[in-house]
Amino acid sequence: MGRASQALKQVLDTYGISQNQLAGAMGIERGSVSRWYHEKRDPTAETVVEIVEALKRLNFQAAEKFVILYLGDVLTSKD
Numbered sequence: 001m002g003r004a005s006q007a008l009k010q011v012l013d014t015y016g017i018s019q020n021q022l023a024g025a026m027g028i029e030r031g032s033v034s035r036w037y038h039e040k041r042d043p044t045a046e047t048v049v050e051i052v053e054a055l056k057r058l059n060f061q062a063a064e065k066f067v068i069l070y071l072g073d074v075l076t077s078k079d
Contacts, residue, residue, distance in 0.1 A: 002042040007069035008051065009037050015062040017055070025054035 012022065019037055023030040035041040043051060048070065055063035 002039075004042050004048055004051075004070055005036050005039040007066050008043075009039070010069060011055065011062050011066045012037065014065065015059050017058055017062060021058060022051070022054055025057050026050055 011017070012019065019030050019033040023033045026033075036043050052063050052067060055066055
């Protein structure tokens, strides 16, 4: 699927954040997180922002890593 799903899976695995924890922080059902995690559906752009906000509450470094993995180095690129 897409880059957001891949980034989310890597961040949750790396930082030991469960799908349940993320779902709870976002106020949604775990099934939605599971679909993103297993790359069955990509989150919308609006949902990506909600994921970052939830990750910030759970683990700020995880939120930062998600943004880097998802967006790459667009802010640091000199092009």
